Amino acid sequence: MGASVMLEALEGIRATLWPRAFKRFTGAMLLLPAVALVLVLVAGLAWMGDASLHLLDTETFETGADYTAANYRQMGGQATYWIVLGRSILGAAIVTLVTLVLAFPYAYVMVRTGSAWTRKILLVSLFLPFFIGQVVRAYGWLIILGKEGLLNSLFGILGLGPFKMIYNYPSVLFGLVQYLLPFAVLLIAPAVTAIDEEIELASESLGAHWLRTFRHVTLPMAKPGLVAAALVVFTLALTDYAMPVILGGGTNDFIANAVYDAFFRISDSGLGSAVAIVLVLIATLLAAVILTVLGSGTLGFSAERR
Amino acid sequence: MNRNPIDRRTFLQGAGAFAATLPFGRFAFAAEPAKPKELIVRVWGGEWKDAIDGGVSQSFAKATGIGIKYDETEDNELQPKLWAAVKQKRRPPVAVNWDTTTNATKSALKKMGEDLSDLPNLKGLLPVAQPLGFEGYPLVNVYSYVYVLAYRTDAFPQGAPKSWKVLLDPKFKGRIALYNDGIGFHPAAQVAGGGKVEDIPKNMKAAWDFIGKLKAQKPLLGEDPDFTNWFQKGEIDLACTIVTNARGAKKNGVKVAWTIPEEGAKVDTDALWIPKGLPANELYWAKQYVNYALSTEAQQGWCDGLGLPGVNPNINPPADMVGDPAYPTKPEDFKKLIRVPNRIQVENEKEWFGKFKSIMQG
Numbered sequence: 001m002g003a004s005v006m007l008e009a010l011e012g013i014r015a016t017l018w019p020r021a022f023k024r025f026t027g028a029m030l031l032l033p034a035v036a037l038v039l040v041l042v043a044g045l046a047w048m049g050d051a052s053l054h055l056l057d058t059e060t061f062e063t064g065a066d067y068t069a070a071n072y073r074q075m076g077g078q079a080t081y082w083i084v085l086g087r088s089i090l091g092a093a094i095v096t097l098v099t100l101v102l103a104f105p106y107a108y109v110m111v112r113t114g115s116a117w118t119r120k121i122l123l124v125s126l127f128l129p130f131f132i133g134q135v136v137r138a139y140g141w142l143i144i145l146g147k148e149g150l151l152n153s154l155f156g157i158l159g160l161g162p163f164k165m166i167y168n169y170p171s172v173l174f175g176l177v178q179y180l181l182p183f184a185v186l187l188i189a190p191a192v193t194a195i196d197e198e199i200e201l202a203s204e205s206l207g208a209h210w211l212r213t214f215r216h217v218t219l220p221m222a223k224p225g226l227v228a229a230a231l232v233v234f235t236l237a238l239t240d241y242a243m244p245v246i247l248g249g250g251t252n253d254f255i256a257n258a259v260y261d262a263f264f265r266i267s268d269s270g271l272g273s274a275v276a277i278v279l280v281l282i283a284t285l286l287a288a289v290i291l292t293v294l295g296s297g298t299l300g301f302s303a304e305r306r
Numbered sequence: 307m308n309r310n311p312i313d314r315r316t317f318l319q320g321a322g323a324f325a326a327t328l329p330f331g332r333f334a335f336a337a338e339p340a341k342p343k344e345l346i347v348r349v350w351g352g353e354w355k356d357a358i359d360g361g362v363s364q365s366f367a368k369a370t371g372i373g374i375k376y377d378e379t380e381d382n383e384l385q386p387k388l389w390a391a392v393k394q395k396r397r398p399p400v401a402v403n404w405d406t407t408t409n410a411t412k413s414a415l416k417k418m419g420e421d422l423s424d425l426p427n428l429k430g431l432l433p434v435a436q437p438l439g440f441e442g443y444p445l446v447n448v449y450s451y452v453y454v455l456a457y458r459t460d461a462f463p464q465g466a467p468k469s470w471k472v473l474l475d476p477k478f479k480g481r482i483a484l485y486n487d488g489i490g491f492h493p494a495a496q497v498a499g500g501g502k503v504e505d506i507p508k509n510m511k512a513a514w515d516f517i518g519k520l521k522a523q524k525p526l527l528g529e530d531p532d533f534t535n536w537f538q539k540g541e542i543d544l545a546c547t548i549v550t551n552a553r554g555a556k557k558n559g560v561k562v563a564w565t566i567p568e569e570g571a572k573v574d575t576d577a578l579w580i581p582k583g584l585p586a587n588e589l590y591w592a593k594q595y596v597n598y599a600l601s602t603e604a605q606q607g608w609c610d611g612l613g614l615p616g617v618n619p620n621i622n623p624p625a626d627m628v629g630d631p632a633y634p635t636k637p638e639d640f641k642k643l644i645r646v647p648n649r650i651q652v653e654n655e656k657e658w659f660g661k662f663k664s665i666m667q668g
Binding site: 056058059060061062078079080083084142146147148149164167249250251253258261263264265266267268269 | 380382383385386412415416480486487524525526527528539540541652653654655656659660663664666667668
């Protein structure tokens with residue numbers, strides 16, 4: 001009784017705030033938060049685009065009023081930016097591949113296991129890193145992999161080492177894989193859940209080896225999840241700042257570090273904006289390529305929504 | 307209309323005179339502007355914060371009743387926020403900015419700071435306190451510091467290394483460290499590379515060649531806290547760093563010492579400045595804070611904590627720094643050190659940074 005009264009009251013409020021005549025605008029209203037978010041991003045990009053076209057005067061530390069492409073020319077003319085950009089793209093590609101290879105079996109076992117305990121342990125292991133920030137996790141690796149770290153201490157007991165395991169490119173990629181693995185598992189798990197287990201059983205009952213079933217049934221059906229995970233992992237790795245700083249030892253910068261340096265170290269917002277705009281364009285282009293080549297359904301660029 | 311009960315200059319002068327007779331008495335005036343509950347001061351963390359807190363802030367807070375709150379935002383990161391606030395005529399995020407003189411000079415060029423010329427304690431300071439190339443005091447330098455060659459004593463049983471060239475010794479490959487923007491190392495590299503200090507900034511080929519050779523040594527590149535950390539964790543044997551960091555590691559029990567190599571070492575300064583846009587009463591008390599920081603008493607405590615020579619000539623070096631060449635006080639001490647005017651550093655920072663990065667990231 002009480003519940004129906006409350007429902008009626010809520011319906012009354014809804015009718016006052018959003019009369020039935022507005023019903024055809026409901027869809028548009030639901031889009032408003034997304035539109036607002038995009039507008040904020042676009043406004044920020046527009047500001048950066050404008051800033052990137054003004055040159056810094058180092059005698060006054062003011063940017064000039066004239067529009068010029070000098071910041072882009074400067075960026076294009078310095079090999080450092082191309083090296084750092086290449087390192088970032090290659091690193092993001094390697095991290096994406098390794099992360100997906102590790103995340104898929106994790107997600108598969110988590111979804112398919114018949115043991116409630118196994119699922120709980122995997123879920124806790126998945127969510128635990130989210131409670132620890134990226135910087136703390138990176139410092140954790142310094143403690144474990146450092147010259148006098150846990151692992152080198154163990155090697156020392158065996159009469160080996162010490163080995164240099166941090167402050168290099170592989171350690172940055174390692175840190176990124178560890179950081180991004182939970183994101184990938186979370187995106188792949190729903191896709192695996194959506195695959196009816198009976199389809200896999202049907203494949204095996206028709207004589208397909210598990211590997212063949214995996215290749216021809218499971219993997220294609222999990223493709224939307226894999227594409228989503230690839231997209232998220234790739235863009236997050238490409239634009240990461242903290243791991244190269246903490247685990248890279250200062251000589252393995254990614255492009256986000258170059259953006260930071262331009263803005264904050266040399267106070268050149270024009271150059272920083274130019275580098276940031278180029279990063280956004282490249283990330284967008286690569287994301288579009290991933291979606292075009294691999295995307296399907298909601299994540300596809302085709303008109304058909306499967 | 308002047309809402310202040312008395313002229314600010316007169317007040318500050320009176321306060322200074324009074325300060326000469328009583329350590330904190332200068333603040334006990336009946337006509338002083340309303341005290342803010344707290345002042346926000348930007349600081350570096352670790353030993354740096356402890357030093358200003360023990361040497362300046364605690365005494366100031368005790369004498370005035372004004373709490374000092376610290377903002378530990380990295381100086382480079384706070385800078386654009388301060389600039390934006392001043393430009394948009396908003397209240398700046400900090401009342402007093404403890405900054406590198408290079409960064410403070412950039413802010414002064416953009417006219418972001420209040421003029422500090424009326425601080426009574428400016429009188430009698432060493433000439434290094436005054437910023438070059440400006441009318442008045444849009445910033446005031448507060449101490450000098452030297453970028454020393456710090457080393458693990460275990461790695462040098464024969465004694466301190468003599469030259470910066472030791473950084474090129476293959477046995478230290480992967481075990482040397484520099485600042486990640488190369489700051490503090492350019493002049494030393496110029497001399498160690500066979501060049502002349504007088505050629506900075508026009509011809510620095512010697513410096514870039516030397517830094518190029520260092521790249522093969524796989525140096526670690528970091529910031530102040532990293533050096534202490536790396537020495538503590540046994541990651542490095544040698545570093546070009548501010549003496550305070552090496553001293554911090556030594557105080558923490560790490561077997562570290564430092565030296566000024568035969569080529570010399572860069573000496574620089576840090577500064578205090580007050581951003582424009584503070585309410586009048588807060589500006590007044592922020593100036594009092596800076597003024598107090600320049601007093602003999604505050605400089606003694608602050609610089610003891612840092613192990614650095616202050617701009618007040620009346621302070622004594624801490625016991626562990628007496629006679630240390632990294633604690634220059636007399637003109638002959640400075641002869642071994644290399645000073646690059648901040649204006650030149652500011653104007654060339656972008657180019658130097660780009661070249662250093664192109665070598666180290668290549």
